[in-house]
Amino acid sequence: MTLTAFPPPPPGTDYDDLRQEVRAFLAKELADFPPEKRAESWNGFSRDFSRKLAQRGWVGMTFPKEYGGHARSALERYVVSEELLAAGAPVISHWIADRQSGPLILAKGTDDQKRRIVPRIAAGELCFCIGMSEPDSGSDLAATRTVATEVEGGFRINGTKVWTTYAHVADYMILFCRTGKSDDRHGGMSQFLVDLKATDNIQISPIIDLGGEHHFNQVVFDNTFLPSDALLGEKGEGWSQVMSELAFERSGPERFLSSFALIEELIRLLREDATEAQQAEIGRLSAHLMVLRQMSRSVAGMLNEGKNPSLQAAIVKDLGALFEQDIPRLARSLVTRPAVPGGRDSYAAVLAYTELAVPSFSLRGGTREILRGIIARGLGLR
Amino acid sequence: MESMIHDMAERLLRDHVTHRLRAAAASGQRPEALWTRIEEAGLAMALVPEAAGGFGVPPAEALGLVRIAGAHGLPLPLAETLIANAMLARADLPLPGGRLTIAEGEALRLERRGATIHARGHLTLVPFARWADRIVTIAVLGGDDHVLSLPVKELTVDPAQDLAGMPRDDAEVDLALTEADVAPLARPIGGMRGLGALVRSLATAGAMETILEMSVQYANDRVQFGRPIGKFQAIQHNLATMAGETAASRTAAEMAAGSYDTPAFALTVAAAKIRAGEAAEKVGALAHQIHGAIGYTQEHSLHHFTKRIWSWRDEFGTELDWTRKLGRFALSNPHDTFWHFITDSTAQGARA
Numbered sequence: 001m002t003l004t005a006f007p008p009p010p011p012g013t014d015y016d017d018l019r020q021e022v023r024a025f026l027a028k029e030l031a032d033f034p035p036e037k038r039a040e041s042w043n044g045f046s047r048d049f050s051r052k053l054a055q056r057g058w059v060g061m062t063f064p065k066e067y068g069g070h071a072r073s074a075l076e077r078y079v080v081s082e083e084l085l086a087a088g089a090p091v092i093s094h095w096i097a098d099r100q101s102g103p104l105i106l107a108k109g110t111d112d113q114k115r116r117i118v119p120r121i122a123a124g125e126l127c128f129c130i131g132m133s134e135p136d137s138g139s140d141l142a143a144t145r146t147v148a149t150e151v152e153g154g155f156r157i158n159g160t161k162v163w164t165t166y167a168h169v170a171d172y173m174i175l176f177c178r179t180g181k182s183d184d185r186h187g188g189m190s191q192f193l194v195d196l197k198a199t200d201n202i203q204i205s206p207i208i209d210l211g212g213e214h215h216f217n218q219v220v221f222d223n224t225f226l227p228s229d230a231l232l233g234e235k236g237e238g239w240s241q242v243m244s245e246l247a248f249e250r251s252g253p254e255r256f257l258s259s260f261a262l263i264e265e266l267i268r269l270l271r272e273d274a275t276e277a278q279q280a281e282i283g284r285l286s287a288h289l290m291v292l293r294q295m296s297r298s299v300a301g302m303l304n305e306g307k308n309p310s311l312q313a314a315i316v317k318d319l320g321a322l323f324e325q326d327i328p329r330l331a332r333s334l335v336t337r338p339a340v341p342g343g344r345d346s347y348a349a350v351l352a353y354t355e356l357a358v359p360s361f362s363l364r365g366g367t368r369e370i371l372r373g374i375i376a377r378g379l380g381l382r
Numbered sequence: 383m384e385s386m387i388h389d390m391a392e393r394l395l396r397d398h399v400t401h402r403l404r405a406a407a408a409s410g411q412r413p414e415a416l417w418t419r420i421e422e423a424g425l426a427m428a429l430v431p432e433a434a435g436g437f438g439v440p441p442a443e444a445l446g447l448v449r450i451a452g453a454h455g456l457p458l459p460l461a462e463t464l465i466a467n468a469m470l471a472r473a474d475l476p477l478p479g480g481r482l483t484i485a486e487g488e489a490l491r492l493e494r495r496g497a498t499i500h501a502r503g504h505l506t507l508v509p510f511a512r513w514a515d516r517i518v519t520i521a522v523l524g525g526d527d528h529v530l531s532l533p534v535k536e537l538t539v540d541p542a543q544d545l546a547g548m549p550r551d552d553a554e555v556d557l558a559l560t561e562a563d564v565a566p567l568a569r570p571i572g573g574m575r576g577l578g579a580l581v582r583s584l585a586t587a588g589a590m591e592t593i594l595e596m597s598v599q600y601a602n603d604r605v606q607f608g609r610p611i612g613k614f615q616a617i618q619h620n621l622a623t624m625a626g627e628t629a630a631s632r633t634a635a636e637m638a639a640g641s642y643d644t645p646a647f648a649l650t651v652a653a654a655k656i657r658a659g660e661a662a663e664k665v666g667a668l669a670h671q672i673h674g675a676i677g678y679t680q681e682h683s684l685h686h687f688t689k690r691i692w693s694w695r696d697e698f699g700t701e702l703d704w705t706r707k708l709g710r711f712a713l714s715n716p717h718d719t720f721w722h723f724i725t726d727s728t729a730q731g732a733r734a
Contacts, residue, residue: 008637287653293724293728381598
């Protein structure tokens with residue numbers, strides 16, 4: 001049964017030298033970065049950090065050199081990604097562009113789009129946001145209502161996107177919307193490259209999450225004009241494009257390392273003196289991490305070979321979210337210190353932050369229910 | 383992975399390991415003819431290095447046979463014989479052929495008496511001991527690991543069985559060993575517990591793949607409320623959970639098999655056994671939930687597989703033994719951060 005087989009990463013892909021370089025860079029750059037900031041994981045935002053990372057050649061690593069990339073393998077990119085996540089580096093400014101928008105533009109964009117945009121992604125200069133969800137279209141992406149009407153010289157966009165992470169600071173959005181009628185539920189969809197800084201009639205307003213943070217936004221397109229060359233890929237091919245974009249979105253190590261700052265805090269407290277029961281729990285936690293990491297590297301290996309590992313990625317994301325979400329419970333079962341938001345004790349502060357963050361882990365990037373539906377179909381349920 | 387030896391094993395076991403054969407084995411009959419075929423196919427020698435008479439199959443591929451045996455519910459000690467032959471070869475002991483099994487040898491006391499070595503002690507839960515010609519184990523003499531090849535006819539065997547009705551016998555050892563029966567291991571491999579845990583993890587992954595396949599099939603075939611139960615989201619999500627657990631276990635077991643005979647093995651095999659044990663519980667429970675009452679009978683094949691994976695959790699170290707061991711290591715590791723421990727423990731370069 002191929003669905004449950006995750007081939008090991010190819011031999012010689014530890015890239016130990018690269019890993020040590022990244023670790024040295026992070027030790028220097030994040031020397032004063034406190035645990036409670038690291039707890040934000042890949043939601044931390046710093047244009048400055050992203051640019052510095054890009055200067056080292058660690059953004060757009062897999063992009064071709066002619067577009068400012070570094071033509072390195074998906075497995076080398078994997079090493080950098082997991083080191084950034086494990087350190088809790090603030091990466092969101094370039095993360096989405098590097099993970100999915102850049103590869104999508106490279107795969108489907110015109111030469112002009114590639115030349116204009118991809119080198120700036122690789123330079124760590126561009127922040128992208130994802131224009132998929134809508135008020136009435138969350139898990140059911142095919143229910144998208146935002147519509148692009150063809151007019152002279154381009155398109156007029158009307159509709160509302162929501163849960164748009166970092167739209168308020170992003171430079172570009174890749175917008176998924178309707179461009180035509182179709183009998184097929186998945187037909188008549190297209191994607192657009194929206195320059196958020198240079199387009200009129202887009203209203204971006206904050207949505208504050210339950211932790212009090214401003215990551216989400218609502219983005220309203222009100223008769224917004226987009227020039228013809230904003231169309232990304234083929235008109236009407238938006239569904240298959242967005243599915244391959246989601247495969248990139250779901251495939252990375254961010255799907256099991258989001259609570260890693262809390263794990264490091266927990267281990268720090270238990271290191272001195274752990275009971276046998278505590279040791280056993282840390283043993284189980286270690287086993288889960290070792291295995292999730294191996295699965296995630298396997299997915300990177302499949303991407304590297306040009307395969308489409310979207311089913312395997314769904315499995316890793318489902319298992320990874322369960323693991324990440326379980327860490328606060330585990331911490332509370334092993335240590336008696338209460339959670340204190342913003343507390344002086346870094347364990348207490350990180351626990352508080354993580355407790356409030358974990359409900360989102362099985363929502364973003366495809367809910368648990370959607371992923372399990374995908375896996376079930378992959379199993380051959382009719 | 384394309385593998386000739388896997389294809390051969392797959393064909394052989396598919397043709398011969400039937401529901402009837404598994405049921406007969408659970409009530410005490412050994413399929414002698416099938417064992418002869420397995421031996422003739424050379425499967426039991428797959429982990430022996432070429433220099434010692436093997437056929438140069440990479441260890442991870444040879445160990446893949448154990449997953450396949452698990453997937454078919456093979457009621458014979460193929461995994462045990464595979465490991466036993468490899469350890470005899472490793473210690474430069476003769477390979478006698480025939481039916482071999484393995485046992486944890488920590489409880490054995492070895493003593494030098496003149497020119498011979500005397501072994502004394504109690505071996506417990508030895509797979510298929512009553513049926514085997516020899517028990518191969520690893521025990522310590524003068525601080526060094528030694529491989530022992532114990533002729534079963536000179537031991538006192540006390541039969542017992544596991545949840546699936548497979549022989550797990552106790553054996554009383556009080557024996558002077560000849561030169562052909564004991565030799566030091568020039569390169570230690572960490573005792574029989576780790577090797578046993580490895581093969582049980584691989585077999586668990588294989589058995590769970592079969593359990594998953596049976597469950598998908600049943601969900602597609604069984605009609606209730608006018609439609610196949612696989613159409614219900616609750617059933618679909620249980621199957622998806624089973625797939626995740628199975629995939630994680632197989633990845634873990636193959637990671638351990640991939641680090642066989644490297645320093646990383648001590649940690650990867652712990653992860654594999656822990657992950658297999660946890661998955662066995664979830665997958666077994668969900669498979670029975672999906673199958674309903676028919677799966678709870680001896681008429682249906684499901685129980686042969688679920689009872690095996692439940693038994694294997696407790697063999698060659700229980701889950702608690704392994705979680706404590708890995709946890710102790712993780713908490714005492716000399717790395718700066720826990721993350722460095724995780725990357726090193728799963729590194730291909732094997733620096734653990």
